[in-house]
Amino acid sequence: MRINEAARRYHEGMFPDYESKFMETDPEFVERFDNFAFDEVVNQDDLDDRTRMMAILSVLIGCQGIDEFKVMLPAALNFGVTPVEVKEIVYQSVPYLGIGRVFPYLHAVNEIFVSRGIELPLADQATTTTDNRLEAGIQAQVDIFGESMRDFWQSGPEESKHINRWLADNCFGDYYTRQGLDYKQREMITFCFLLAQGGCESQLTSHAAANMRLGNDKMFLIKVISQCIPFIGYPRSLNALRCVNEAAAKSE
Template sequence: MNRIEKSKEKCKHLFGGREPAAYTTDPDFHDILRRFIFGEVFYQGNLDDKQRELITVVVLTTNQTLQQLKAHVAAGLNVGLTPVEIKEAVYQCAPYIGFPKTLNAINEVNEVFKAMNITLPVECQKTVDEENRFDKGLSVQVGIFGDIIAKMQESAPFNQKHMQEYLSAFCFGDFYTREGLDLKTRELLTLCIISTLGGCESQVKSHVVGNKNVGNDKETLITAITHCLPYMGFPRTLNALACINEIIPEN
């Protein structure tokens, strides 16, 4: 199949073959969009459609492109994602984009779920409590990044140690310990989220290391960042690829 045929087949699989309303006013633009995203990018690399839709959901959440988010929540369900997986992907954004933007996205997800008669709330995925969220979060954090975590906590100035504690208890304890998505998926989504933000190259490099440590190889990282390209543009995509290449050089 050529890319036109591929895009038609992929759009039918994801969206049921419906034309966007704006196609009637801007058909040329939508042909460019559809053939590039769904005829080329969706076929590049080693990720399946469920992984791609999770990535799309977190990038659209990060960008706050909420109308498109609703379309891709429905697409995610169409390709076999569960409501829990979609909710957990959106929740995973909170430590990086903040609560208000995450809540905006949650509201859009809930509208789609209600329209599709999906019961809310979805099943609880929490595995920590107030007594162990720090310890369990720190354990996950060390498992991803290694001994550098202890050094970061020890070297933090006294008036900034709370920030390291928040990272362990909140970012990793409250979110990374949740069920619904495995660790490799969470770490891959985090890389996509912070790459989308822009200006976070230091954190992108850290999470390239983290992804490598949890078993996501370079091909997977390149595929994931390539999948982000239509939604975050070339500058941020190329910056993220440069970080990947710096941490995992070509042989």
């Protein structure tokens, strides 16, 4: 096998003393994938390992790659992603994918945490109550998207305006207000959830703009997309790149 030294070192950092069974059954594939994903891709830019791993975990939830998620979660922990950050990534994926698709990830995280001696439950991270979640969610929307979102929660046709309220009190008031991740990190993982599941280009463009507004600029988002290509493929990555370019053009 001709896995190069850079890829070997990176793989060892992710998975110390572990050799995949695919080395025996699919050596040609492992050679090409590892050299690409763990040398060419990771050395393409200066994105730090923690951010890279947070993005990878997020896109694996978004594309429903549960088996690869189970593989990459220990690597993310080895590269400094904290248990709280992992839980927050999974929790925040619920309003973007629904519990039907996230349920297996809750189990996977708990199983891996227990196997590593991480005591559950983790410390509480909620900062809102049922009484103030709407107000806090509205403020989060304003902080992220701008003042135009102040009254969004009560806009729309009478028969569907409750959904805009839920976006404020549930999606933002229940999740974005939690500790463990800041707004920039939360918008980055939301961008990853959306780009990986596909069919969400309108929302993806809006959240690309929100990322830029918070300081996750166009080049940062391109770095995130680039690092996720081995895990979600080219079509959805290219769609995401188009959305980023559209959002950047509108902001100029």
